[in-house]
Amino acid sequence: MAVYKRTYQGYSGAATPAWSRFLILPRYSLGRLFPSKFLVLFLMACFFYPAGCAVFIYLSHHLSFLRVFNIQAANFLEINANFFYIYCTVQATMASLLTALVGPGLVSPDVANHALALYFCRPFSRFEYAAGKMSVLIGLLSLVTWIPGLILFLIQASLAGRSWMAANWWIAQAIVVGSLIWIVVLSLIALAMSAWVKWRIAAGALILGVIFAGAGFGRALNAVLRIRGGTMLDLEQDSFTLWSALFRLPGAGRDLDPLEAANAIAAACLVCLWLLFKKIRPFEVVK
Amino acid sequence: MSPVIELDGLSVRFGNRTVLNDLRGSVSGRAVGLLGPNGAGKSTLIRTLLGFCQPWAGTARVYGRDIGGARREIRALAGYMPEDESFIADMSAVSFVRMMGELSGLPRDAALERAHEVLFYVGLGEARYRPLGTYSLGMRQLAKLAQAIVHGPKLVILDEPTNGLDPPARQRMIRLIREMKDAGQMHLLLCSHLLRDVEETCDEVLILKDGRIVHCANLEEERRANKRFVEIETSGDDAGFAQALAARGCQCSASGAGRLKMVLPAGFDTRDIFRLAAERDLQLRRLSYRRDSLEDIFLKAMETAT
Known part of the structure; x- marks a missing residue:
């Protein structure tokens, strides 16, 4: 219909497949996010540490280059599970701030x-809405956590040779699984808080509060009640415990059992889902 | 004509409060007005048809599709303009309408093209790149209408479309609704508490009170029936005049002081009244169609309900 013909015309063309419509939301959401210069700068800052790690891996495999600068190779950190665990913890903090x-x-x-x-008056469900909004965070957080982590792993594998890769392939698995768990936790917390608190700044503060304040609250609970389970309220600690187990680190399970940590994370996710679906409704019913 | 909406004992409860109570009936008009005082259940009925509320008992069908089982299909066929201020403040109108079109199933390019078209159609063509947050109330109403029709729905549900509009903006909205109705490509369900809006746009009306249907009328038929009911005021002796009219099949009743009320038979030419008066040298001072306005119908329905 040409614009000069201002009469109503129906639509008789083809429709897109229903399963793909949740992908429309991330496109528009990202379009609304990226005009923020601060966000772009912060996103760039999130890549500093992975870039530093890449340089470190490169240098650790070029000892002749190090000798020019009179640096002892023995002083260099070994590229092993612990190295990637540290990488994950640093990027997890950046991911929290980005969330x-x-x-x-x-x-x-x-x-x-x-x-x-x-x-919701369209053929679009609450689940699709939540999935669409969540995919924005999953995409962005993946970009700063497991994707660069996997690239670092591949750099190390290409420099150290096939034997190293064959012996350490599980590290890649740990990077992806550990990061994805943290991404899902962060995304659900962010969506739930964003649904309940309309003021953006307050919602942002609340997201950080839920992630980081749990540590203090958990310790206080441990001290007052003389229990150990208060640590489960510290979501970051729960994730680190899980990662320690995934990266097969010797200290895994010292403060908290990995199973307890997994349960705490699952419970947090369920609470967030409940909060989210309580609020994501086409209208509010006052009973 | 196959019914657009069929109500089959539909009841909706929020907690212990029954909001819709055993609604039965069907509507098939091109534009159906949903009338009722505040709290009558108009918006709840719309929300139930769209699947936002679960029926407590009974069911309803939209184009023969059950609201319980074919919610997604019904939503694909419908366009909804809610009563509340619903928009995304930091989006431009064209992005907003395009996104809503895409969510309804339009491909990206088609959605963009139609977003521009409907924004021109509703009169927001020049302001389509402005963020919705900067729009006036009237413009926001038009943007809501644009998002409701962007995907070319078969049924457009308009919940209080003229709320808060100044008279020119209201006229524009009413004109648009009439145009959409006359285009014949969609059915309209107009929910309003403003009788004039419904009277100007609808040909069928459903009146709700306290969650019950108290009256269902075809306004077109009522208008046609009203045209046969005439009131005349004469000066002079009208006895012979009344007899002459009765001889031509009119049912007359004199109400004194030269006033005559009559129901005209089918095929009766109104000009005959003037001819008969002229033959008797009788002065006609007033001739009016005594029509029941929607207000009369509404008030009668409210009285009957109480």
């Missing part, structure tokens, strides 16, 4: 502007 920046802008504008009814 606090991105997360509040995902659901809260739709809730604040009563726009949820417009999504």
